[in-house]
Amino acid sequence: MERELLLLGLLRQEERHGYELHEFIEQTMQACVDLKKSTAYYLLDKLASQGYISESEEQAGNRPPRKVYRLTTSGETFYQDLLRENLRTYTPARFVDLIGLSFLDDISANEALALLSERREAIHQALLVTQAAPRHTGSHQLMIDHQTAHLQAELNWLDGVILHLK
Amino acid sequence: MERELLLLGLLRQEERHGYELHEFIEQTMQACVDLKKSTAYYLLDKLASQGYISESEEQAGNRPPRKVYRLTTSGETFYQDLLRENLRTYTPARFVDLIGLSFLDDISANEALALLSERREAIHQALLVTQAAPRHTGSHQLMIDHQTAHLQAELNWLDGVILHLK
DNA sequence: TTTTCCATGTAACTCGTTACATGATTTC
DNA sequence: GAAATCATGTAACGAGTTACATGGAAAA
Numbered sequence: 001m002e003r004e005l006l007l008l009g010l011l012r013q014e015e016r017h018g019y020e021l022h023e024f025i026e027q028t029m030q031a032c033v034d035l036k037k038s039t040a041y042y043l044l045d046k047l048a049s050q051g052y053i054s055e056s057e058e059q060a061g062n063r064p065p066r067k068v069y070r071l072t073t074s075g076e077t078f079y080q081d082l083l084r085e086n087l088r089t090y091t092p093a094r095f096v097d098l099i100g101l102s103f104l105d106d107i108s109a110n111e112a113l114a115l116l117s118e119r120r121e122a123i124h125q126a127l128l129v130t131q132a133a134p135r136h137t138g139s140h141q142l143m144i145d146h147q148t149a150h151l152q153a154e155l156n157w158l159d160g161v162i163l164h165l166k
Numbered sequence: 167m168e169r170e171l172l173l174l175g176l177l178r179q180e181e182r183h184g185y186e187l188h189e190f191i192e193q194t195m196q197a198c199v200d201l202k203k204s205t206a207y208y209l210l211d212k213l214a215s216q217g218y219i220s221e222s223e224e225q226a227g228n229r230p231p232r233k234v235y236r237l238t239t240s241g242e243t244f245y246q247d248l249l250r251e252n253l254r255t256y257t258p259a260r261f262v263d264l265i266g267l268s269f270l271d272d273i274s275a276n277e278a279l280a281l282l283s284e285r286r287e288a289i290h291q292a293l294l295v296t297q298a299a300p301r302h303t304g305s306h307q308l309m310i311d312h313q314t315a316h317l318q319a320e321l322n323w324l325d326g327v328i329l330h331l332k
Numbered sequence: 333t334t335t336t337c338c339a340t341g342t343a344a345c346t347c348g349t350t351a352c353a354t355g356a357t358t359t360c
Numbered sequence: 361g362a363a364a365t366c367a368t369g370t371a372a373c374g375a376g377t378t379a380c381a382t383g384g385a386a387a388a
């Protein structure tokens with residue numbers, strides 16, 4: 001339901017059409033969320049059919065017609081519920097992408113060092129990108145701050161492993 | 167491919183049957199990986215049909231027959247490739263479960279505080295569980311250490327948010 | 333005697349991604 | 361004239377989960 005929450009929350013601020021929503025998410029939340037265009041359209045359809053948002057066609061000049069969505073009253077209630085549920089409950093993060101670590105001593109320390117350095121570089125890069133993102137007003141910034149803190153922690157931890165290998 | 171890597175890596179240490187593998191993962195890696203029984207059986211079937219592991223039926227007393235798997239030569243090569251690929255590349259973690267944060271100022275500071283405290287408690291609990299896990303020999307411990315570091319960082323960060331709300 | 337453990341599997345379903353299709357319009 | 365942008369969608373696929381089925385043996 002997290003993606004639904006995201007769309008509803010954004011539509012609550014102001015009415016928008018699908019393309020616009022996806023663009024916004026891609027540009028300003030790319031560090032934290034990855035929502036594909038087709039998924040966005042699909043979810044908007046679904047939310048509309050459930051009555052949580054209303055749909056109205058709009059034409060801007062010669063451009064293709066857009067479907068503009070706005071939050072309905074029942075959408076507002078739903079949003080409030082989702083938001084509270086989301087803030088309250090912690091879903092443990094599983095780092096499947098680190099499973100290789102369990103088998104680190106199956107390869108030589110030297111090669112391990114080389115591989116982990118590559119990984120370190122990628123994390124560092126991600127950190128720079130996240131930090132370079134334009135600051136936001138209000139709580140939108142919180143997610144970006146969290147991402148930064150997380151990446152920082154990942155770097156620190158990985159540096160510890162690397163140090164230990166040397 | 168991470169789950170495949172996990173199974174291959176474990177089978178490389180010693181031959182095992184499906185039930186055993188799943189049990190091991192559940193008991194000793196529960197903080198880091200969550201692999202359902204059916205997924206395990208499915209993956210083992212697949213890996214066997216691809217020739218990366220071999221299958222042999224075994225009977226222990228009156229118990230139901232087991233399928234014992236062991237790594238083949240081609241499985242070994244595959245494993246080595248997967249392992250290196252996994253260690254080298256970083257897949258950015260997306261914390262969908264924190265999307266609500268973006269909308270934190272849609273609710274009162276007091277209620278936000280209450281909700282986030284609940285979340286804090288859950289994280290803290292997860293940290294205790296992870297720390298309580300019996301220590302492992304070799305690099306298996308690394309993943310658990312990572313999980314601990316991550317949870318610690320989450321706690322710190324959340325405490326910052328909570329402090330700011332007060 | 334009922335529940336739990338051992339041991340394996342199948343079928344249906346959910347969620348999300350990929351790849352593709354359309355078509356006008358503005359920019360290079 | 362080609363490419364990118366605006367705008368929406370569909371169909372097929374993939375990974376993984378849920379729920380269910382089986383059936384004997386050991387433990388409560």
